[in-house]
Amino acid sequence: MFLYLLGLLLFYYVYRWLRELPRVSDKGGKYVYVTGCDTGFGNLLARHLDKLGFRVIAACYTEKGEEELRKSCSGNLTAAHLDVRSAESVAKVAAAIKDKVGQRGLWAVVNNAGVSVPSAPCDWLTIDDYKFMLDVNLNGVIAVTLSVLPLIKKARGRVVNVASVFGRISATGGPYTISKYGVEAFNDSLRLNMAAFGVKVLCIEPGFFKTNVTDTAILSNNVRSLWDKMPQHVRDDYGPEYLKKSLALIADKVAKISDGDLMKVVNCMEHAVSAVRPRTRYSPGWDAKFFWLPLSYMPTCVSDYILTQQAVPVAKSVQ
Template sequence: MPGTRYLSTSAMFEIAVISFVVFALFYWCRQRFRQLPLPYYEGRHVIITGCDTGFGNMLAKELDNRGFSVFAGCFTSNGEEELIKSCSHKLQCFPLDVSKTESIQRALLFIKSKLPRDTGIWCLVNNAGIAGSVGPSDWLTRRDFEEVMSVNLYGMIDMTNAFLPLIRKEKGRIVNMTSICGRITLAPVPYCASKFAAEAYSDYLRRDLYKEGVSVHIIEPGYFATNIADPGKVSHLIRAAYEKCDPDVKEYYGSAYVDQAIEKSKKFLGMVTNNNPGLVVDAYLSAVCSRYPAHRYLVGMSAQVVFRILWNLPESISDFILCLGRPVPVNLKTS
């Protein structure tokens, strides 16, 4: 058309290069901004749940080493003893079962009695979690879901509600452990349902506290070498779920299905499990120790790349990919 001007190829290339440089500079500045540490750690009190083993145990030790005053909730006395032996006198352990409201209330009374006068909590880390039962949907009961929800969701909610007044006092922060399984269901287990719910709760909580000076942060790991992703434990959970089934359900699936499911789960975990749990602890440390932490920490290459692609694909494609290796019930094959 007369009067219409078109950009030359060189001009378009220059715009593309400038856009890339601006984006890269913005990303670099944002990352540097997020790495700025708090001005001090001494005198800040942190509560961590699920400190017997795994991420919680490692985080408690690292924060204690950095000078924080750590309250470490442990489910077992062995977990308490191990932490007490390996940490400074500033770290204080207490028994905690987040699935029980009375245990949380006892923890609240204990921590209040140990806090200095007019001092609150800088950070609550809701780390405690369990895997729960594993198997097809008709192997699982309401009780299976309730058991997992009582720890992974209701425990998180009860801990937050109990300690929120102390967190408000410091204008502190809450760090919630969810999972990549809170974005895409990778196995037919109550665990995924609990993590989807924990994601929704965390988003709600962040917006609810937005104007109060309390921030909320989510840790979303992929599969890491912990008790929850242990192939031997998962195999035991699959077989235990099958053994609880009614006779007609067992007959429909057959014992061969169980063997195949165990073999497939081992193969899957072998492909996606990351053997460096320190990456998750690093994300925790950033959420606790940074001046301007991210809202979400997607941890691990499988979570950042492979599963990100899967949850953004149309369901027809992601379903096809995820169901390729699933075993088939014996009676379905013969019908």
């Protein structure tokens, strides 16, 4: 029986691998719009798709990001300035894309732009902290998608949304996980809405990788800054050791579990863009596959216990 089940499992994975191999043709006639291309996944994806022959529209927040991509990529790549929080900026890029793609439409948009700070326990933050991150990580995804959705419908193309394993389980306070849960919900509803138009909507749920989102210096400075700004009574609630524990967790566990091979994520993005039969969801990273996603299916009492023992510092008041 064991060998029979093993054979079935092997057959399934071989079948899926063969089924997912074919790629779309006419890459040179397909435009792909990628946000958040200054660094990290977006930057690598823009370069990778350009090498594969796609006509990439790489949206960057900084002039430096735009200039570096122009220098390192072919003349087929177009770099553009984009602030996903600005309706005017989103509309301006969308109008330029419409002029560029013409009647063929836009093959894909990859919503990659995102930030990870400010992040902290919920009562360390203000509503403005929440609004800032939601405007980038969630409202920005929705705004960019809606701005080019008619062009994607025309091409019967793809929407690729970059969420996170923290769109499945909330292991930290603050707006980051809220924004990623929202991206998951938007992704699922859009997938159902767009199916009738031949548009595929795919979701990337990475685990921990070495990008600005998991940069230990950025995360540590964020925690210190928020701690210093907090009222004394809130600091007293958490206890004097809480800051030290939080910084140790960032320096130790976040750094250790973050994978340096960003191409694991980029290859999933590329597959979502170029495969004839893309997957609905991709979960790059061993921590995503074997820790975070299984944890998200466990009973709450089990997942809460594991998180408080392994991933979340405990405040003095509840020790």
